[in-house]
Amino acid sequence: MIQREVTIRNKAGLHTRPAAAIVKLAAKFKSDFYIEKDDMEINGKSIIGVMTLAAEQGSKLLLKFDGVDEEEACKAMVDLFERGFDEPM
Amino acid sequence: MATSTAIKEIRFKGIPASPGISIGPAYIFHKHTPSVYVRSLDQTEIDKEIERLQKARERSQYELQKIFQFADQRLGPEQAKIFEAQLLLLEDDYLFTTIIDRIRKEKKNADFLVRDEIEKYYRIMTGAKDEYARERADDLQDVCNRILRNLEEQKLPSKLDGSYVIISHHLAAADALLFSRNDVLGYVTELGGATSHMALLARALKIPLVVGVHQISTIAQSNDVVIIDGSNGLVVLNPTQETLEYFEKQKADYEQFTQRLAKLRKEPAETLDERRVQLSANIELLEELDFVKQQGADGIGLYRTESFLLGREVFPSEDEQYENYNRIAEAMYPKQVIIRTFDIGGDKFMAQGVKENNPFLGWRGIRVMLDKPQIFLDQLRAILRASVKHNLAIMFPMVTSIKEVQLAKQLLAQAKDDLRQKGLPYDEKIQIGVMIEVPAAAAITDHLAKEVQFLSIGTNDLIQYLLAVDRGNEIVADLFQEFHPAVVRSLQYIIRRGKENQVWVGMCGQMAGNPLAAMLLIGLGLDEFSVVPTVLPEIKKIIRSIHYSEAQRIAEQALQMRSEDEIKTYLTTVMKQKFPDIPLS
Numbered sequence: 001m002i003q004r005e006v007t008i009r010n011k012a013g014l015h016t017r018p019a020a021a022i023v024k025l026a027a028k029f030k031s032d033f034y035i036e037k038d039d040m041e042i043n044g045k046s047i048i049g050v051m052t053l054a055a056e057q058g059s060k061l062l063l064k065f066d067g068v069d070e071e072e073a074c075k076a077m078v079d080l081f082e083r084g085f086d087e088p089m
Numbered sequence: 090m091a092t093s094t095a096i097k098e099i100r101f102k103g104i105p106a107s108p109g110i111s112i113g114p115a116y117i118f119h120k121h122t123p124s125v126y127v128r129s130l131d132q133t134e135i136d137k138e139i140e141r142l143q144k145a146r147e148r149s150q151y152e153l154q155k156i157f158q159f160a161d162q163r164l165g166p167e168q169a170k171i172f173e174a175q176l177l178l179l180e181d182d183y184l185f186t187t188i189i190d191r192i193r194k195e196k197k198n199a200d201f202l203v204r205d206e207i208e209k210y211y212r213i214m215t216g217a218k219d220e221y222a223r224e225r226a227d228d229l230q231d232v233c234n235r236i237l238r239n240l241e242e243q244k245l246p247s248k249l250d251g252s253y254v255i256i257s258h259h260l261a262a263a264d265a266l267l268f269s270r271n272d273v274l275g276y277v278t279e280l281g282g283a284t285s286h287m288a289l290l291a292r293a294l295k296i297p298l299v300v301g302v303h304q305i306s307t308i309a310q311s312n313d314v315v316i317i318d319g320s321n322g323l324v325v326l327n328p329t330q331e332t333l334e335y336f337e338k339q340k341a342d343y344e345q346f347t348q349r350l351a352k353l354r355k356e357p358a359e360t361l362d363e364r365r366v367q368l369s370a371n372i373e374l375l376e377e378l379d380f381v382k383q384q385g386a387d388g389i390g391l392y393r394t395e396s397f398l399l400g401r402e403v404f405p406s407e408d409e410q411y412e413n414y415n416r417i418a419e420a421m422y423p424k425q426v427i428i429r430t431f432d433i434g435g436d437k438f439m440a441q442g443v444k445e446n447n448p449f450l451g452w453r454g455i456r457v458m459l460d461k462p463q464i465f466l467d468q469l470r471a472i473l474r475a476s477v478k479h480n481l482a483i484m485f486p487m488v489t490s491i492k493e494v495q496l497a498k499q500l501l502a503q504a505k506d507d508l509r510q511k512g513l514p515y516d517e518k519i520q521i522g523v524m525i526e527v528p529a530a531a532a533i534t535d536h537l538a539k540e541v542q543f544l545s546i547g548t549n550d551l552i553q554y555l556l557a558v559d560r561g562n563e564i565v566a567d568l569f570q571e572f573h574p575a576v577v578r579s580l581q582y583i584i585r586r587g588k589e590n591q592v593w594v595g596m597c598g599q600m601a602g603n604p605l606a607a608m609l610l611i612g613l614g615l616d617e618f619s620v621v622p623t624v625l626p627e628i629k630k631i632i633r634s635i636h637y638s639e640a641q642r643i644a645e646q647a648l649q650m651r652s653e654d655e656i657k658t659y660l661t662t663v664m665k666q667k668f669p670d671i672p673l674s
Contacts, residue, residue: 016173016174016177016225019177020177023181040213043183045182045183046181046182046183046184047177047178047180047181048178048181048183048184048207048210048229049183049210051174051178051210051214051222051225051229052210052213052214052222054213054214054217054222054225087564088564
């Protein structure tokens, strides 16, 4: 299992569109994917879970990957977060 | 109720949200909140329970997709987005897998577990500081109730007998949209602001709306007489005779303008110097046909057959499609109906299992159909069979090359052969056309025109591809410009090349229904306008009030201009002079 901490960079935060983008990307990998925020952990392959995080700009999240392609999954997901989901930062 | 003291005029002041005056009986709408009980299942019931859940999920998806599509068509893609979050929630496989696992393990009924699972998330969201999350909580609750209602196999409570003013504590846009299929006189809600989705929707549907009316849903009773003045934000309950008379006069004045438009229904769409254009309607549901005829359409310029595919796993059979196309052909006869073959992919459902990085540049429209010749042939045969009265035409979407048109024509020839061998009648000379909605197609308009009998410009996609702007992307939404000089020049090019090659050129994109664009399009020589049925009378009024020669001069002026702002300002000035009573958005 690998873990990485990321920060929400885009202005609007983790709203519907980014949440959909995260779930879509996660679905491309076999590894399990969880997101932890404060004391809450949700399944990153579930849109309802990701939406529940309601993460605003600046909030920190812990991404956890576990599975055969965890390295690639982690790299791709961190990249998506770092690009601020391609939204204005 | 109905004690003598209750019949007293009460005036409520709210926020005006959609103009117009209506008078009629109230219908108090209380949202159905399903009550959920826990029930233990026998081992034998489990598979059935899972199936019941899956059915409810599918049914919910189907309903929401319909609502989404209806909103998209009536209000445009931007507004339709409000339903997107709910659709995404229904697509959450993780959520449903969890529920199904729990049905198996805990042997409890689906209703209970659906609510139990969703409520976990709901509680977190309602507790959030952020307003956005709380709004999503509303979506979540709506979705939950939708699934529960479908588990109970209850239909939506959207069918009313008669005409009512709908009064409710809160109306979701989705509720309002479904009610609008009935003859709704007006909407009054306790919650909401003048800029809410609900308000945008009511304006688009031309139904008066007053929001922010405190406590009215507890004070008013169904069938009380209500006056709603959506222009001034006034609601009067149990009006006196005097008040009634006053508002009836107001209402009559307000309606005069709309009636002047309605009178044009039977008049032809022709300019003062007698250039006749075809003014048709875009539709996607058979239910719209009555309204289309009422609005005096010259025909159907675009029937979006994709609506057929909503909520389905498999393509409809040839026979099923035939029934549908035949009904439209008969309902509109002798007027022409242009049937567009399945335009799937891009932002439109049913490209199952296909994940594309860039669906708008991917597998969509004619590309999909040419790769699935059996499905394409089914559709072509169905259209041909319905063409016996000679009032159908076929249109291919997303064409970018001559080769695609030729392949489609080969398949059409094959479909005709099939029918001939079976001895089934069809229109041998059925007209075919292509949509010009990709810059590549625009650039080869002359070649395309030689292959077909008509062209129809799809402005939504054409603009998106021409300007490299995703129309659904809020960040660049300002750059999606109908009056960008590149767009205006392309339109001129397409129309001119089409005419030089003896085909007629129409437009079925949103721009055709924009009153501000009407003079310009007439001037550019467009032969056919296909628009959402609601705007038909306005566009007709503009066409009937201008000389073609004058419109041509206006178009020439616009073609000289260097920015969208300049063109829009110019057209707005001319419009305001000539048509002060037509509202411009």
